[in-house]
Amino acid sequence: MEKILDIITKKMQQAFAEAGYDPAFGRVTVSNRPDLCEYQCNGALSAAKQYKCPPIQIAKAVAERLDAADYDLVDAVMPGFINLKLSGAFLCKYLEGMRTAGDFGVEKTGSGKTIVVDYGGANVAKPLHIGHLRPAIIGESLKRLYQFFGYNAIGDVHLGDWGLQMGLIIAELQDRQPELPYFDPGFTGEYPAQPPFTLSDLEEIYPAASARKKTDPEFAQRAHTATFALQQGNRGYRAIWRHIMNVSLPDLRRIYDSLDVHFEKWLGESDADPYIPAMIADLKARGFAVESEGALVFPVAEDTDKKEVPPCILVKSDGAAIYATTDLATMVQRMRDWNPDKILYVTDKRQSLHFEQIFRAARKSGIVKPETELEHVGHGTMNGADGKPFKTRDGGVLRLESLIADMTDFVRAKVVENRIVEDSEVEDTTHRIALAALKYGDLSNQPTKDYNFDLERFAAFEGNTGPYILYTIVRIKSILAKYGAWETLPIQEPANDYAKDLMLSVTKLAPTLEAALKTSSPNLICAYIYELAGFVNKFYHETRILGEENETLKAGYIALIGLAKNILELCIGLLGFSAPEKM
Numbered sequence: 001m002e003k004i005l006d007i008i009t010k011k012m013q014q015a016f017a018e019a020g021y022d023p024a025f026g027r028v029t030v031s032n033r034p035d036l037c038e039y040q041c042n043g044a045l046s047a048a049k050q051y052k053c054p055p056i057q058i059a060k061a062v063a064e065r066l067d068a069a070d071y072d073l074v075d076a077v078m079p080g081f082i083n084l085k086l087s088g089a090f091l092c093k094y095l096e097g098m099r100t101a102g103d104f105g106v107e108k109t110g111s112g113k114t115i116v117v118d119y120g121g122a123n124v125a126k127p128l129h130i131g132h133l134r135p136a137i138i139g140e141s142l143k144r145l146y147q148f149f150g151y152n153a154i155g156d157v158h159l160g161d162w163g164l165q166m167g168l169i170i171a172e173l174q175d176r177q178p179e180l181p182y183f184d185p186g187f188t189g190e191y192p193a194q195p196p197f198t199l200s201d202l203e204e205i206y207p208a209a210s211a212r213k214k215t216d217p218e219f220a221q222r223a224h225t226a227t228f229a230l231q232q233g234n235r236g237y238r239a240i241w242r243h244i245m246n247v248s249l250p251d252l253r254r255i256y257d258s259l260d261v262h263f264e265k266w267l268g269e270s271d272a273d274p275y276i277p278a279m280i281a282d283l284k285a286r287g288f289a290v291e292s293e294g295a296l297v298f299p300v301a302e303d304t305d306k307k308e309v310p311p312c313i314l315v316k317s318d319g320a321a322i323y324a325t326t327d328l329a330t331m332v333q334r335m336r337d338w339n340p341d342k343i344l345y346v347t348d349k350r351q352s353l354h355f356e357q358i359f360r361a362a363r364k365s366g367i368v369k370p371e372t373e374l375e376h377v378g379h380g381t382m383n384g385a386d387g388k389p390f391k392t393r394d395g396g397v398l399r400l401e402s403l404i405a406d407m408t409d410f411v412r413a414k415v416v417e418n419r420i421v422e423d424s425e426v427e428d429t430t431h432r433i434a435l436a437a438l439k440y441g442d443l444s445n446q447p448t449k450d451y452n453f454d455l456e457r458f459a460a461f462e463g464n465t466g467p468y469i470l471y472t473i474v475r476i477k478s479i480l481a482k483y484g485a486w487e488t489l490p491i492q493e494p495a496n497d498y499a500k501d502l503m504l505s506v507t508k509l510a511p512t513l514e515a516a517l518k519t520s521s522p523n524l525i526c527a528y529i530y531e532l533a534g535f536v537n538k539f540y541h542e543t544r545i546l547g548e549e550n551e552t553l554k555a556g557y558i559a560l561i562g563l564a565k566n567i568l569e570l571c572i573g574l575l576g577f578s579a580p581e582k583m
């Protein structure tokens, strides 16, 4: 469906033309004086300069030519503004169009296009910590938004499964259990199918090895050597690597599932490995990769740089491939397998330079075709309620699972205390409210900004929170359930100002979602549904809905709040959470 602004701009342009002026002056905007009007056109002011006559004269001439049926108010005011209020009939027709069109008439601008969304970024063998919350939540929301617009959106978790943490675990394991066959170079048989460690062993081994690396240079060296040998294909180390993956992945999946974050692909840095040798050879042959102090680097600095952009390091002096290498090789794989129109990365903004470097390298070398867009959404940090970096009581990094558990426990206590649902539904309801609290608390901030995690504020049922939005949806659902079948009731003209405000807000769905997509800003969706929920609640408080005696009027009210509910549900789905039946 065409957006309201586009429709009324076209009509305004036609009126300019009919009045004898250049239609280009007929641009309409949302009013910046909502007390006076809903939309406005300031074109007469600019036109006056060209036509050398008073702007009010132009504004009046144009206003006269607008179709009165479209507006409750068309006012040409000094010095030459045209103020507009849409008519009930116009709005009614537009909303009925939204109600009956698929996906509320939002244009599927992405159909036929493919986007890879690289988010999550979990590191195998290390527990997810709170730093992994934002890339998971923001990435999932952006991916869903792209899918809604019709893109074939491929979410890829891009596991950190090829780096030093693997070598550290291998070296530590070798010290602890040297008798294992993985460490016997002469071993040619089949390695055991059972891993030599459990998940909780791994969770102890990795931090122990990581701590040892800092004080024991000889051990650190062995870990580096093991990492290199793993990457070079050492048979025993690859077998250990597979065990690590098998033990670690189910746990990562479980936690992402609990966040309702789902990846189409569970590929990792290791999956890029097969592409590295040919890529390096090619970059060398074409002169993009050059030796520098024993390492192989890809210079990406440009004359216009204001800050120094160091070269991309492809192969370190010890021969190991690093972050940039696997990221570039991953682009090779993605282009080859999916030929995407866009690749979007969601990571901490402290990685911005890395992405600047690899984007440049990919462009210069043609690893990514020129039409393929590359975007890095760098998110800010989630701090504690006091604004300081989030730490556990003993100063450690907080596990993501503990954070989710804290929120869940807090919400569960409320759900139980307020006897919101039957015992059998406590867990499901708790889960939905806790997710809404966590995700909305995060996504309502612009991704690039830091924010403070405030459990009680995020979980509150009032204010600008996820639970407030859920509460609004649940309230409408209960009215609809009392009314009975409502799904096919047509939209009617607004019966009062509250209905009209609500209807105007409903029409802003498409522009909001488009802007959120264009600027990678789920926070715009949050701001929108907060406004929409506010209008719904205002309407509900000021209007007798179920008590209305006139059945036709009542049906119109129901149709309107039903549409608002469907839109709220669409939007929270795009943010990555869902509403319970009762709250």
Ligand code: ARG
Pocket: 118, 119, 120, 121, 122, 123, 158, 159, 160, 327, 345, 346, 347
């Ligand atoms: N594993 C990385 C980290 O923990 C994030 C990976 C992000 N994606 C990428 N393609 N570099 O920092």
